[in-house]
Structures are given as structure tokens and as C-alpha cells.
Amino acid sequence: MEIIHISAECYPVAKVGGLADVVGALPKYLNQLGHHAKVVVPGYDNKFSKENEFETIHQGQLRLGWFTFSYTILKEKTNKLGFELYLIAIPELFDRPNVYSYEDDTERFTAFQVAFLNWLTETNQTPDIIHCHDHHTGLISFMMSHAPIYQHLNHVPTILTIHNGQYQGWFGFDKLHYLPQVSSSRLGFLEWNGIINPLASAIKCAWKVTTVSPSYLDELSEKANGLENLLRFERPKCLGILNGIDNEVWNPKTDDMLEFNYDVKTLSTGKSKNKKYLCEQFNLDPTKPLFTFIGRLVGEKGADLLPEICSIALSRNPNEINILILGSGDSNVEHGLTQLTHFYKGNYNAYIGYNEKLAHIIYAGADYLLMPSRVEPCGLNQLYALRYGTIPIVRRTGGLKDTVIDIGDGGFGICHDQTSVYDVNYSITRAIDLYNDVKNFDKTRKTIMQIDHSWEKVAQEYIEVYQSLKK
Numbered sequence: 001m002e003i004i005h006i007s008a009e010c011y012p013v014a015k016v017g018g019l020a021d022v023v024g025a026l027p028k029y030l031n032q033l034g035h036h037a038k039v040v041v042p043g044y045d046n047k048f049s050k051e052n053e054f055e056t057i058h059q060g061q062l063r064l065g066w067f068t069f070s071y072t073i074l075k076e077k078t079n080k081l082g083f084e085l086y087l088i089a090i091p092e093l094f095d096r097p098n099v100y101s102y103e104d105d106t107e108r109f110t111a112f113q114v115a116f117l118n119w120l121t122e123t124n125q126t127p128d129i130i131h132c133h134d135h136h137t138g139l140i141s142f143m144m145s146h147a148p149i150y151q152h153l154n155h156v157p158t159i160l161t162i163h164n165g166q167y168q169g170w171f172g173f174d175k176l177h178y179l180p181q182v183s184s185s186r187l188g189f190l191e192w193n194g195i196i197n198p199l200a201s202a203i204k205c206a207w208k209v210t211t212v213s214p215s216y217l218d219e220l221s222e223k224a225n226g227l228e229n230l231l232r233f234e235r236p237k238c239l240g241i242l243n244g245i246d247n248e249v250w251n252p253k254t255d256d257m258l259e260f261n262y263d264v265k266t267l268s269t270g271k272s273k274n275k276k277y278l279c280e281q282f283n284l285d286p287t288k289p290l291f292t293f294i295g296r297l298v299g300e301k302g303a304d305l306l307p308e309i310c311s312i313a314l315s316r317n318p319n320e321i322n323i324l325i326l327g328s329g330d331s332n333v334e335h336g337l338t339q340l341t342h343f344y345k346g347n348y349n350a351y352i353g354y355n356e357k358l359a360h361i362i363y364a365g366a367d368y369l370l371m372p373s374r375v376e377p378c379g380l381n382q383l384y385a386l387r388y389g390t391i392p393i394v395r396r397t398g399g400l401k402d403t404v405i406d407i408g409d410g411g412f413g414i415c416h417d418q419t420s421v422y423d424v425n426y427s428i429t430r431a432i433d434l435y436n437d438v439k440n441f442d443k444t445r446k447t448i449m450q451i452d453h454s455w456e457k458v459a460q461e462y463i464e465v466y467q468s469l470k471k
């Protein structure tokens with residue numbers, strides 16, 4: 001089957017969050033199973049586009065209201081990512097370093113989607129499946145089903161995967177003229193609560209909707225930033241599929257970002273060496289349990305509570321624990337976390353920023369990963385932690401609930417019910433006890449390293465979905 005994935009992010013081309021990791025891995029594993037999966041993303045002005053070679057395979061134009069833009073389709077020459085990668089370059093809109101957060105994001109991502117459909121049309125491509133990810137590609141299903149100029153594509157099945165339902169890409173009907181002409185009887189497929197809502201539109205128009213974990217799908221019926229009723233109504237065509245991880249990238253035995261490689265047999269010494277190395281870099285004490293948080297410093301991830309969680313944990317357990325934070329986001333949180341470095345020297349440190357290599361080193365060197373998320377559609381960090389023998393401490397929500405079982409229930413992690421300073425600190429206390437119970441601690445680390453969350457297994461589930469649509 002020929003499957004086109006279209007997304008705003010794809011690792012290592014452009015990454016803001018976990019969406020990139022999924023789009024950068026699933027297609028590779030679909031190809032390994034004998035399919036033909038491609039990825040289409042915007043052509044940003046970033047490191048990847050500068051350092052790799054591309055060939056121009058198509059040029060065309062698109063209309064966005066009164067404006068006309070030229071677009072170019074660039075194909076990465078070597079297929080080194082394990083799939084064909086296509087960039088849609090629209091210089092006026094995407095020739096910038098970042099993925100999101102520009103004032104004209106509506107214009108940028110609408111133009112991206114129109115260019116994609118124009119390209120398919122002008123080159124007579126009819127793939128077997130078009131797989132859209134999140135709201136940035138949410139208008140594609142609508143345009144394919146309802147715009148007469150793309151009528152020839154309306155038999156091609158589309159799938160929407162919701163990685164994060166909080167963001168929906170809303171814009172007003174004053175920008176309706178950005179879209180190709182449709183009959184006014186079809187406008188209901190664009191609208192939710194009186195405005196154009198690309199995520200809602202994709203939930204209505206895609207042939208199938210998947211979420212990145214089964215529990216997240218259940219939760220969306222109760223809490224979906226205004227889309228609860230729509231998701232309840234469309235439930236029959238929705239399915240939760242837990243994300244996988246790329247075991248080739250995330251493998252402590254071969255990971256070339258690590259100073260010391262290890263596997264389940266050499267876990268204890270391997271992790272100790274990595275911990276020692278990490279603690280030296282950040283002035284921490286390798287004899288104490290090392291807790292970490294890695295990720296975006298935003299409310300959704302519970303990061304606003306981190307300064308208080310850390311200061312209470314460090315004051316209550318003086319000289320008993322280390323904490324190391326890696327992330328960026330909300331400036332108040334960044335500030336709070338930086339401040340703490342002055343008070344808890346030797347036991348606490350923070351790296352404010354995004355650093356993929358350091359993340360790998362931390363997974364290898366830390367003992368525990370904190371994930372107090374308020375919302376977590378799947379969460380990949382706990383899966384990386386498991387693979388590197390780092391025990392996750394998670395709030396029971398979304399994909400965290402589906403992938404981490406509390407040690408008290410015969411599992412291997414530490415779980416709490418609320419995103420609260422109290423709950424997380426209680427979990428930290430439990431984690432210190434486990435750390436001191438050396439036999440149990442080691443047994444748990446061995447168990448988690450062997451849990452299989454590979455894409456090999458999960459890609460098959462997507463293939464079944466594709467096949468069910470391709471009768």
C-alpha cells in the first residue's frame with residue numbers, strides 16, 4: 001500500500017514534541033513491513049534542510065484568498081530516514097527557523113495543505129491512504145471530500161491521528177476565502193461553535209480517527225477542550241492505538257549519544273557509569289537517587305508545579321536525593337527552576353533549553369523520571385525511560401495509565417492520581433524507599449528494560465486500520 005503521512009513535524013527534520021518522533025518512525029516500520037510510506041512536511045529554514053541534499057521534483061502555485069504563492073516540492077535524495085521525505089517549500093511562509101508560534105500560522109498551515117493537494121492533483125497521484133496528524137493537517141479531509149476541485153481525490157481514504165486535542169487551529173469565517181470554493185451546504189463540516197475548527201473538521205471528515213492511546217480516547221469524551229460531544233458522536237469510527245518507540249534510535253546498547261553503552265546484562269554497571277558522568281557535568285552526587293524531568297515546561301505536563309515539587313522534595317530529604325531538569329517553555333517556570341540552583345547546589349540542577357543528546361544521556365544516567373502530566377495523550381518519555389532502565393513516576397492519565405503499572409499492583413513504576421505537589425512528593429518518598437531496597441530496585445530495572453514497545457508491533461495495528469478502509 002502507498003501511504004502518505006502529512007504533518008507539521010517529523011524527527012529529525014523538525015521537532016517540537018512527541019508528534020515528530022511518531023511521524024519520524026512509524027513510516028520507516030511500515031516500509032519494513034513491505035509497504036510504501038512517505039512523509040510530507042513543510043520546508044522550514046532549519047539545520048536539517050541546510051545540511052541535507054534535496055532535488056526539486058515539482059513546482060506549482062496556490063491561491064490563498066487574494067494572494068498567490070509559489071510552492072516547490074523538494075525530495076530528500078538518499079531516503080536515509082527509511083522513507084521518502086518530501087518538503088513543501090513556500091518561502092514567504094516557511095522560510096523561518098521555527099515550526100509554530102507565528103502570527104500567520106493559519107495562513108502558513110492552510111497554504112501547506114492546499115499546496116499538498118495541488119501537488120497530488122497536478123501530478124495525478126492517488127495514494128492508497130492519506131494519514132494526517134493533528135490540526136495542522138486537519139483541513140485536508142474536508143477539502144478532499146467537499147471541494148469540487150479535489151473531487152478526484154474523494155475516494156482516497158483519510159485518517160486523522162490526534163496527538164494532542166488541546167490545540168485545534170481555530171480561525172474565523174472571515175478567512176473562509178483561503179479555502180477552495182465549496183457549496184455553502186458543506187460549511188457545517190468546517191465549523192464548531194461558530195468558527196472554523198480544523199481539528200473538529202478532521203474528526204468529522206476523516207474516514208477513521210485514531211488517538212495515541214486507548215485511555216486518551218476515553219478521556220476525550222469527557223475533556224477535549226470543547227470537542228467532547230463531537231468525539232462522543234463520532235466514537236464508532238475512533239480507535240486508540242498506543243504509540244511505539246524507535247528501538248533503533250532508543251537502544252542503550254548501541255546509542256552513540258551515550259558515553260557508556262549497556263544492555264540488560266550490564267545494566268547495573270552501565271547505568272552507574274552513565275550516572276557518574278552525568279553527575280560530574282551537573283555537580284550532583286552519584287551516590288544519591290537521581291530524579292529527572294525532561295520535556296516542555298508547560299501546564300499540560302504539570303511543569304508549573306515543578307519548582308515547588310523540587311523545593312519541597314529537596315528540603316524534606318536534605319542530601320538524600322538529586323534532581324536534574326531538562327526543558328524549556330513557560331518563562332515563569334524556567335525562572336523558578338533556575339532560581340532553585342542557587343539554593344540546592346550539589347543536589348539540584350536545571351538545563352533550560354532543548355537538547356536531544358542530553359536527553360539520551362539523562363535517560364541513561366537517571367534513576368527516576370517524573371511525569372506529573374495533567375494531560376498526556378500517550379507520552380513517549382516514559383517509554384524511553386523504561387528502555388533505559390529508568391523507573392517512571394507518573395500521574396495515572398492517558399497513555400501514562402496505559403503503559404505504567406504501579407509496583408504496588410505487581411507492576412514496575414510509581415503512579416499517583418493527581419497532578420499535585422503532595423502526590424508527587426509522596427511518590428518521591430516511595431521511590432527513595434525502593435532505591436534503598438537494592439534487590440528490588442535492580443529487579444525492577446531489569447524488568448522495565450525488557451518491555452517491548454517497539455514500532456514493529458504497533459505498525460501492524462495501523463496496517464490493519466489501513467486495510468479495513470481499502471476494501
Ligand code: GLC
Nearest residue numbers: 017018019163377378379380
Ligand atoms: C503529543 C502528546 C504526547 C504524545 C505525542 C506523540 O506530543 O502530548 O502525549 O506522546 O504527541 O503522539
